[in-house]
Amino acid sequence: MRRPDRRKVSAVLAAGLLLTATACGSDAEESESKGDLPQGEELKIGFFNPKAGPLTQPGATVGAFAAEDYINYELGGIHGRPVKLVECATDHSAETARSCANKFVEEKVVTVLDGYNYKSSSAHEILAAAKIPMVGAIPFDLASGNTADNNVYFSATTTDFLTGSIQAFAKDGAKSLTLVAADTESGRGLIEGFAKNIGKAAGVEVNGLYISEQNFNIDSAAATIKETNPDVAGMMAVQNPNQCTQLVQGLRQNGYEGTILTAACTEYIKQAPTESEGSALYSSHWLATAKDFAPDEKKTEIEAAEKAINAEVKENGGVADYYAYGQFAATVTLANALEAGSADALTGEGILTTLKALKDFDSFLGPKITCDGNPMYAACSNEILVFEVDGDGRTEPLGGGWTDVDRTITDKLLIAAAQAAAKG
Template sequence: MALSLTAVAATGCGSSNNSSSDTASAKTTAAAASTTASTQAAAPSADVLGTPDKATGKPITLGLLNLESGPVTFPEYRQAAQLAVKYINEYEGGIGGRPVKLVTCATDGQPATSGRCANQIADDHPTAILGGADTGAPGAFPVWERKHLAYMGGIPFTPVESNAPNAVQFYSVSVGDNAAMVQYATEKLGVKKASVIYTDDSQGKATGLGVIVPAFKAAGSEVKAIPVAPSAADLSSAAAAAISSSPDAVYVNTPNACPAVLKALKAVGYSGKLMGIDPCTSPQALKAAGSSAEGLYFAQPFESLDSGTPGANLMMAAINKYGGSDIALDSIAQAGFSSVMNVQAALNGVSDLNEKNILAAFKDGKSHDNFLAHPYTCDGKQLAGNTAVCNAYQLIKQIKGGKVTTVDGQWVTGAALYKPKS
C-alpha cells in the first residue's frame, strides 16, 4: 500500500465506546481493495464459524485509534475488527475465557489528534493497544510508551509503528509490498528496465524513491523515475516520459491519480507490463480506469476473500452473521479482522497480560500462524530498518477482466532488495 494525504485541520477525538463510532458512515476511500462486491455473494455458511464458546467475566479492554475523519478515511478497519471481536467472544472464548472490549477513538491523520486520542483511550485503562489504520500514529506512541502498553497489529503506515520496541506488526505495507512486487517483476517477469511514475509529495517520494526505485537497482535493473505533481491535471507528458526509454514495465505509484495515469499510458500507446500499488486496484479505481488497468500486477499481504481458504471463509461467514454487508472488503478490512485473530491466538494462554508478557508471546523468535497471511516471526530480522515488522511476504495479484485475481498463490518477499539508508 502507499498513501498520499493532504493536510487537514486537527479535530477532536471521536466518542470512545464499544459500538460503532459517530464516524462509522464516513466516506471510505479506496486505500487498498482486495475483493469486489461479488465476494459477499459467494460467502460460506455459518457452519464455518465452528462451535460456540462464549467468553464470560470481566472484559479485557483493547484501545484502538483509527483514521475516520478527513479526505482519506479507513472506517472498514474498525468495522472489521469489531466483527472479529464479536466472533472471538462468542466462538473462541475471547482471550483466556474473558470477553474482549474495543474502546475506540476516531482520528484525522494528524499526530496531534492521535496524541489526544491516545490520552483519551489511556483514561479507560486498556490492557493493550490494537493497532489501527492511522497515519497520525506517531503522535500516540509517546502515550503508549509512558503507559507501558503493547501495540499489536494494525497498518504500519509510518516508520514509528514499524520500529517501536513495544510494537509487533504482522505484515509490511509501503515497503514489503512494493519490494515483493519488484522481486517478482525482475525474477519471474524478466523486467530489466523499468519506469516508475510517483506522486511528487513526501509519501510518494518515500515509497517511489525510497523503496521502488532502489529495489529495482538492487535487482540489477535499469530504472527511470518520473515525478507527477499531486495536483497535475494533464498526465500525458508523464506517460510519454515513462515510455520514452522503452521499458519492460511501468510501475505506477500515484494513489489518487492511478486511473488517470493508467489511461494516459494507454493513450500514448503503451502496451507493456504494468505494475502498481494496492490503491490502484480498488473498485472505484478500477471502474475509473476501465480497460487501462487490465493486466496490472500488484502485491498484497492477504489471501483474497474469494480464495476459499479457511481464513477467508471464516471472515466471510462472520461478516454474514454479524451484519457486515456494508463494510468495504479491502485489505484494510482484512487487516482489522486478521489483527484481532492473531492477538487472540497469541494471548489466549497468557495469564498475566502486562506489556512484558504480551510482547514475549509474540517476540519468541518462533513462527506463528498469521490469519489470512504468511506466517510471522517476530525476531526483528524480517525486514531491514523495520524491527517491529514480523513478516514481509506478499501474494502477487493481477487485474484480469476488471477483477482482482491471485497470480500463482506463492508467497514472495523482496526483503533482500530493501536496504534503507542509515
C-alpha cells in the first residue's frame, strides 16, 4: 500500500478538528504542535525503502519518515525548503533496485537514501547517469560501499564492523571467537577469507560454525558453542532479528557464560532481558539504550531522535530499533550537511560536491566524518561503536566510546580479493 502524504492528511484532519475543538481539544493541540511547513519549493529525496520481500527492515521506514518530520518541523527544512521523501519499496533484488532508480529519475529527486539495500549497486549506473547521488548509513551492498564516485555513506564500511568488533573484543581481553554463519560461499568467505586473518592480526583465534541456510538450526549451534566455550560467540550478520533472540536464549539455556555477539540487533534486549546481559552488538551510531554513557551533545541528539521516532511509531506503527535510529541519523546528517552548504547547491551535482567536501563534520548520533578520504571506499568514517548490554538493558560502549578501525589488514584482503576476481 502506498504511504499517504501525511501533510495532506494532517491538513484535512486539522480542518476537521477546528469544527470539533470542544470535544477533541487535546487532539487538536497535538495536531498543531508540529507547526507549519517551510514555505519554500519542495525538495524531493528518494528513499530505497526495504519493506518488501523476506528481508524487511521496518525500522528503516520509521527512521526515514520520523526524520522527514523532524527536518521539516524542527529544523525548518533545508534552506527553507520542505523535504518530501519519495519512497520506493525494495526487496533486495537487482530488478527492484533498477526499477526504483528509474522511478527516482522520473520523479526528479535530487538525491537518494539507500535504506540498507543489499542490491543498491544495481541502481548505480542509472542514478550516476542522471547525476543523482546515493547517500546512506552503512553500505549493505559491498559494491556500493566500494564505489566512491557517486555514493556517500556516513558510517563505516561493512568490513569495518567485522574488523572493529574483533579489535574491540581483543582490547577487552578476548582470545577466542566463534562466528555462526550460513553454510554458503559468502558466509564461509566472510569468515575464512576475512575474519580469521583479522583475528590473527589482533591476537584472537577465530573459528566458523556453519549451518544450513535452509535449516538455520540455532539450537544446534548453541550446543556446539557451549562445548568449545570461546570467549565470544555469535553472528556478524543476521537476516531475521528473531535469530538474535533465539541465539541469546539458546546459548544461555545451554550454560554458555561468554559474550554473545548479536550483530546490529537491538530488539532481543526487550524480548530476552534476562539472557541479554553480557551480550554485545556493533553500531554505526549512539542508541537510546546508551544515553547514560553518551557525551552531552549526543545525549541531546538521542533525546531528539527518541521523541521523533516514538511519535512516528505511535502514528504509523513499526519498531524503534537499530535501523530506525540509523536511518534517522543518516537522513538528518544529510539535511544538516546540505543546510551548512550553499542554498544554490541543492541539485544532484551540487549535493555530491557538498558531501564530498565534508571534513571533520559532526554527524547526527555519529562521529565526525570526512567524505573525501580513501578512494577505495564511499564511507566517510572508519569508527564504530561496540556495545555491551548490562543488567538494566543499557548498552555501554567497550573502551568508553568509538573504536577507531585499523583498515591495514582489510585493505590488503580486499585488494587481494579484487585481484583474484579479476583473474577469474
